[in-house]
Amino acid sequence: MPARLKLFLPLILFVVLAGFLMRGLQLDPTALPSALIDQPLPAFSLTVLGSEKAIAREGVIGEVALFNVWATWCVSCRVEHPYLNKLSEAGVPIYGINYKDDDAAAVQWLEKLGDPYVLSIADRDGDLGLDLGVYGAPETYLVDAQGVVRYRHAGVVDERVWTTILEPIYRELGGEGGPG
Amino acid sequence: MMRILAMLLLLGSVAAQAVIETYEFSSPELEERYQQLSAELRCPTCQNQTIADSNSLISQDLRKLLYEQLEAGKSDDEILAYLVERYGEFVRYRPDYDGATRILWLAPVGLLLLGVLIVFFVMRGRRPEAAGEENVLDTAQQERLDELLKQAEQDK
Numbered sequence: 579m580p581a582r583l584k585l586f587l588p589l590i591l592f593v594v595l596a597g598f599l600m601r602g603l604q605l606d607p608t609a610l611p612s613a614l615i616d617q618p619l620p621a622f623s624l625t626v627l628g629s630e631k632a633i634a635r636e637g638v639i640g641e642v643a644l645f646n647v648w649a650t651w652c653v654s655c656r657v658e659h660p661y662l663n664k665l666s667e668a669g670v671p672i673y674g675i676n677y678k679d680d681d682a683a684a685v686q687w688l689e690k691l692g693d694p695y696v697l698s699i700a701d702r703d704g705d706l707g708l709d710l711g712v713y714g715a716p717e718t719y720l721v722d723a724q725g726v727v728r729y730r731h732a733g734v735v736d737e738r739v740w741t742t743i744l745e746p747i748y749r750e751l752g753g754e755g756g757p758g
Numbered sequence: 759m760m761r762i763l764a765m766l767l768l769l770g771s772v773a774a775q776a777v778i779e780t781y782e783f784s785s786p787e788l789e790e791r792y793q794q795l796s797a798e799l800r801c802p803t804c805q806n807q808t809i810a811d812s813n814s815l816i817s818q819d820l821r822k823l824l825y826e827q828l829e830a831g832k833s834d835d836e837i838l839a840y841l842v843e844r845y846g847e848f849v850r851y852r853p854d855y856d857g858a859t860r861i862l863w864l865a866p867v868g869l870l871l872l873g874v875l876i877v878f879f880v881m882r883g884r885r886p887e888a889a890g891e892e893n894v895l896d897t898a899q900q901e902r903l904d905e906l907l908k909q910a911e912q913d914k
Contacts, residue, residue: 610802613846678815704819711844713802713816 612730613711619645619725620709627676627698628685638699639725642753643671644718644744646695646735647707649679650687652715658734659691665740666694669755670748674698677707677715720744722751779818781825788828795824795834798851799841808851 614620621635638645646662648655666672674695676684681700688698701707710719713732720729729747731739745756783789796810801817809817809824820841827837841849853859895903 607805610848611846613842613844708819708823709844711802711846713845 610713610732612727614719614727614730617727619719619721619727620706622699622701622706622709624702624706625700627674627681627700628688633697633699635725638673638697639721640723641671642720642722642748642751643673643696644735644748645673645675645721647675647677647710647712647715647717647719648698649677649715650683651679654734655716656691658716658736659694661736661740662694663692664757665735668757670753671696675701675706675710675712677701677712678704718744720747720751779821781821783825784829791834792824792828795828795837796821799824800849800851802845802849 619635619639623632623634625631626633644665648659662672672694674697676698678701681702684698684700688695699706704712710717710727716734718731718735719727720731722728728751729744731743733739735744740756748756781789781792783792793810797808799809799820801807801809801812801814801820803814803816804812807817809820823841824837827840832840838850847853847859853862855863
């Protein structure tokens, strides 16, 4: 190695390292990869919110749908609720997972704010949430017709999230409807 | 007034107690493992905290889960596998030695070796006889030097 090039080594190293660090600054440290992607939706046997009807995995798969984890104690859920109503009106099937919530309060919430869900699974103890790897609310999972989890979005679903992230995948899987 | 104040203080202390719940284990060995596991699992929401330190809902759930699984006689590996299945490798502060995590495990050793090599070469480069290598002239240069010296002799 020529002596001249040796002098430039520290500079080259610095530039490479700076490149990595710049990239690191643009990453979202809170974005977690979901362990469930391309895995089947976990099996469960719970009841439908607001009734005694039992519901299991077989009862909620068969079409491309969103699974939305929500609770009355979750502030951001209230924020995204109107948009979920809009999606549901436009024909997007959404299943609710009422996560660690009080049934009466949850039913009241839906009466007051509208019910965008095909049905809500009452996950009182968070067992289904645990199997899904839920670590907060709201979270929204995109599940295909075979019941395989294709995408997970942690946080509020709004128009931007729907059009830029969820809708393309939803369409690709052959999902119907949606606000045009 | 004093009574109300005392009540409030009491309430405050209850809240402080509620931060980290304590579990009654059937054996000290289980408790030991519980402490160890909860200190090496990362909280998914409040990152950079272990689930032992964190007060978030999910950490409380995971501690409860740990307790239940330990009491049910599950091994450490089984519990860790169960959690990784759900939350990904992210939750482990001591990742397994496989695939991509190999880089993590080997990087410190690799960097140390690299440092040793660099030091070795720098030291070798400082040796006088090695330094002489750069100053060796090839035959053409040597001839030219002799010529110049001869000329200098003649010019005197």
